[in-house]
Amino acid sequence: MSVKVDSCVSPTKPCEEQTPVEEYFFEGAEKLLELWFGNRNAKTGSLRLIPRYELDAMLDIARCKVLQSAHTGHIDSYVLSESSLFVSERRLILKTCGSTRLLAALPIIIELAKSYGGFDEVVSVYYSRKNFLRPDLQPEEHRSFDAEVEYLDGFFHDGHAYCMGSLKQDCWYLYTYHVPQPVTKVADHTLEILMTDLDEDVLHTFTKDACENGKDCTERAGINRIVPKGTVIHEELFEPCGYSMNAFLPDSDHYATIHVTPEKEFSFASFETNQDLVCLYKQTKEVLNCFRPGKLLMTVFANDGSSKGRDAQQQLWDRELPGYKRTNVQFVRLETETLVYAHFVRKDGTESSSDEDDGALSE
Amino acid sequence: MSVKVDSCVSPTKPCEEQTPVEEYFFEGAEKLLELWFGNRNAKTGSLRLIPRYELDAMLDIARCKVLQSAHTGHIDSYVLSESSLFVSERRLILKTCGSTRLLAALPIIIELAKSYGGFDEVVSVYYSRKNFLRPDLQPEEHRSFDAEVEYLDGFFHDGHAYCMGSLKQDCWYLYTYHVPQPVTKVADHTLEILMTDLDEDVLHTFTKDACENGKDCTERAGINRIVPKGTVIHEELFEPCGYSMNAFLPDSDHYATIHVTPEKEFSFASFETNQDLVCLYKQTKEVLNCFRPGKLLMTVFANDGSSKGRDAQQQLWDRELPGYKRTNVQFVRLETETLVYAHFVRKDGTESSSDEDDGALSE
Numbered sequence: 001m002s003v004k005v006d007s008c009v010s011p012t013k014p015c016e017e018q019t020p021v022e023e024y025f026f027e028g029a030e031k032l033l034e035l036w037f038g039n040r041n042a043k044t045g046s047l048r049l050i051p052r053y054e055l056d057a058m059l060d061i062a063r064c065k066v067l068q069s070a071h072t073g074h075i076d077s078y079v080l081s082e083s084s085l086f087v088s089e090r091r092l093i094l095k096t097c098g099s100t101r102l103l104a105a106l107p108i109i110i111e112l113a114k115s116y117g118g119f120d121e122v123v124s125v126y127y128s129r130k131n132f133l134r135p136d137l138q139p140e141e142h143r144s145f146d147a148e149v150e151y152l153d154g155f156f157h158d159g160h161a162y163c164m165g166s167l168k169q170d171c172w173y174l175y176t177y178h179v180p181q182p183v184t185k186v187a188d189h190t191l192e193i194l195m196t197d198l199d200e201d202v203l204h205t206f207t208k209d210a211c212e213n214g215k216d217c218t219e220r221a222g223i224n225r226i227v228p229k230g231t232v233i234h235e236e237l238f239e240p241c242g243y244s245m246n247a248f249l250p251d252s253d254h255y256a257t258i259h260v261t262p263e264k265e266f267s268f269a270s271f272e273t274n275q276d277l278v279c280l281y282k283q284t285k286e287v288l289n290c291f292r293p294g295k296l297l298m299t300v301f302a303n304d305g306s307s308k309g310r311d312a313q314q315q316l317w318d319r320e321l322p323g324y325k326r327t328n329v330q331f332v333r334l335e336t337e338t339l340v341y342a343h344f345v346r347k348d349g350t351e352s353s354s355d356e357d358d359g360a361l362s363e
Numbered sequence: 364m365s366v367k368v369d370s371c372v373s374p375t376k377p378c379e380e381q382t383p384v385e386e387y388f389f390e391g392a393e394k395l396l397e398l399w400f401g402n403r404n405a406k407t408g409s410l411r412l413i414p415r416y417e418l419d420a421m422l423d424i425a426r427c428k429v430l431q432s433a434h435t436g437h438i439d440s441y442v443l444s445e446s447s448l449f450v451s452e453r454r455l456i457l458k459t460c461g462s463t464r465l466l467a468a469l470p471i472i473i474e475l476a477k478s479y480g481g482f483d484e485v486v487s488v489y490y491s492r493k494n495f496l497r498p499d500l501q502p503e504e505h506r507s508f509d510a511e512v513e514y515l516d517g518f519f520h521d522g523h524a525y526c527m528g529s530l531k532q533d534c535w536y537l538y539t540y541h542v543p544q545p546v547t548k549v550a551d552h553t554l555e556i557l558m559t560d561l562d563e564d565v566l567h568t569f570t571k572d573a574c575e576n577g578k579d580c581t582e583r584a585g586i587n588r589i590v591p592k593g594t595v596i597h598e599e600l601f602e603p604c605g606y607s608m609n610a611f612l613p614d615s616d617h618y619a620t621i622h623v624t625p626e627k628e629f630s631f632a633s634f635e636t637n638q639d640l641v642c643l644y645k646q647t648k649e650v651l652n653c654f655r656p657g658k659l660l661m662t663v664f665a666n667d668g669s670s671k672g673r674d675a676q677q678q679l680w681d682r683e684l685p686g687y688k689r690t691n692v693q694f695v696r697l698e699t700e701t702l703v704y705a706h707f708v709r710k711d712g713t714e715s716s717s718d719e720d721d722g723a724l725s726e
Contacts, residue, residue: 145530146530149530149531153531159531160529160531160532160691161529161530161531162528162529162530163526163530165525166523166524166525167508167509167512167524167525167526168512168516168522168523168524169523317694317696326696328523328695328696329695329696330693330694330695330696331680331693331694331695332691332692332693332694333680333689333691333692333693
């Protein structure tokens with residue numbers, strides 16, 4: 001295994017350049033794009049052949065930049081000024097928070113995959129996000145899910161668009177597309193946990209007041225307990241607060257990523273992984289122990305080959321999470337896999353009232 | 364059993380008074396409201412004590428009227444100029460199509476349930492509908508689901524709002540509310556099938572050209588094969604086309620109802636039942652044999668006590684319907700029951716292209 005970690009840009013708090021409004025606000029909830037590529041002639045190719053300066057130019061369009069990069073034989077991992085980028089042979093995952101313009105980068109990515117990667121088609125697309133707290137602060141193409149769907153439809157013929165959860169509280173939007181005869185993928189699953197109203201004691205850990213640097217923060221927050229043993233972590237602690245980490249397992253394209261917006265008024269943390277070493281349900285409980293959110297939503301995608309993913313889906317459907325009341329759970333059969341969406345509220349009762357103030361119908 | 368059927372208003376095609384627009388159009392898709400009532404002092408009461416003239420005044424507000432009524436020991440069944448009304452002891456079901464103002468009748472119903480029925484609270488609410496083909500032709504409060512949710516929130520604290528299915532094709536909206544400590548209900552389930560693009564040969568049956576009257580139409584269309592043996596049917600064939608039927612089983616509050624809009628340009632048929640005599644999955648296949656829709660969406664609600672409902676949900680999740688491709692299926696755990704939503708497209712391939720023209724994002 002060869003792992004190379006570079007910290008190439010001095011970290012600055014991503015939100016500083018994005019808040020021309022009176023009251024300070026940062027949208028922690030990310031836009032998440034996962035693309036799988038293929039070519040009709042079944043020749044091989046690799047997204048990892050795209051040169052770094054081209055990735056940088058693409059990220060410029062999305063309005064974020066690389067802070068750190070790390071590389072193994074299977075994956076290129078980038079910690080960004082706003083979240084993360086993972087590039088493996090056929091899959092690219094771009095996750096950006098704040099008021100970034102993620103979708104503006106889509107045509108560039110497709111072009112780079114063609115020119116350098118040798119791929120002539122996008123075989124699978126997943127674009128998803130939680131409802132924004134402040135959609136009015138987003139760039140125009142991200143201000144509503146309808147607008148995002150319209151934009152994506154310009155690239156993909158016959159994609160599907162869903163809204164999971166109660167439209168009146170937190171909800172989660174998903175756009176998916178697959179080529180009509182989907183390529184049989186290997187066993188695959190993705191777990192994502194999006195958390196709000198984090199415990200105040202937890203929030204302080206993710207500040208420069210409490211921790212010296214990212215490594216220090218990872219340890220104090222107990223984040224090493226979340227990821228499987230043997231995981232390599234590279235992370236960033238922002239000035240004056242905020243945290244991002246990318247993690248990967250040495251001998252596969254398995255990754256994990258965590259992003260924390262620790263301001264009390266709009267606290268947010270996300271966890272995402274495709275690892276298959278430890279039970280996803282148990283891992284979820286570790287994540288909740290770490291962040292103690294007032295509310296959370298979870299999604300688990302799993303295809304037929306993924307028994308770990310299927311197990312996690314079944315547990316989410318059958319069981320509650322300790323200390324949390326499940327307010328919603330939905331099981332969806334998609335074209336090439338199944339998806340479980342669930343929403344939880346902490347049981348101590350202090351959060352239930354805040355639900356009413358969400359005003360999630362605003363978008 | 365005592366069954367009394369009155370035909371009290373001469374049938375006129377409901378849409379004639381509703382089309383001030385150039386091109387003739389009728390919105391077959393119904394708005395559906397199901398309300399369950401209770402009282403905090405656990406005294407008995409009955410919605411069936413509401414006098415007929417009060418129901419008529421309530422329906423006036425909703426912009427429809429009674430064409431036929433029938434009464435058993437358990438249920439009052441009304442065929443309306445636009446769909447149906449069923450009143451049993453604690454449950455009222457109002458289903459109205461066209462450009463009716465169903466929700467405008469809600470405060471009247473609540474008031475009548477109090478004054479005459481002796482009920483001081485609504486214990487369960489289900490408001491649902493398919494996406495409209497022409498939302499612009501609806502009265503203001505029904506023009507978008509957001510508007511409907513806002514209206515319903517004026518009556519019920521902490522209701523939930525969902526959108527099932529792909530937002531880009533047919534989808535189905537649901538608003539539910541239950542009192543915080545739900546009354547334990549008896550075994551209950553509801554199957555609804557909403558069909559569009561009906562087979563042209565089928566459409567002709569539901570016209571005065573083909574059939575003399577409602578009874579004739581029921582027989583020729585094979586509708587008696589859909590309902591369990593022993594079901595009493597009262598029906599209406601509209602001039603020049605269109606069909607409505609209410610059916611009920613003698614010794615329970617079980618009902619079935621079918622409404623058909625047979626114009627080729629915007630054909631629509633709906634089936635709804637809570638019967639527990641025959642397998643719901645088999646009954647669904649009978650309904651499809653009868654109407655041969657190009658597209659359909661189905662919902663099955665079932666509470667813990669309903670094994671028939673649970674079986675139908677599991678079959679919908681596990682199996683395809685013969686001759687149809689399932690494009691979407693979702694399993695949802697609600698507060699007091701589960702719900703399965705599924706969408707199907709006929710396999711002969713002629714419908715898939717029409718999907719793209721739906722423009723369902725318009726609302």
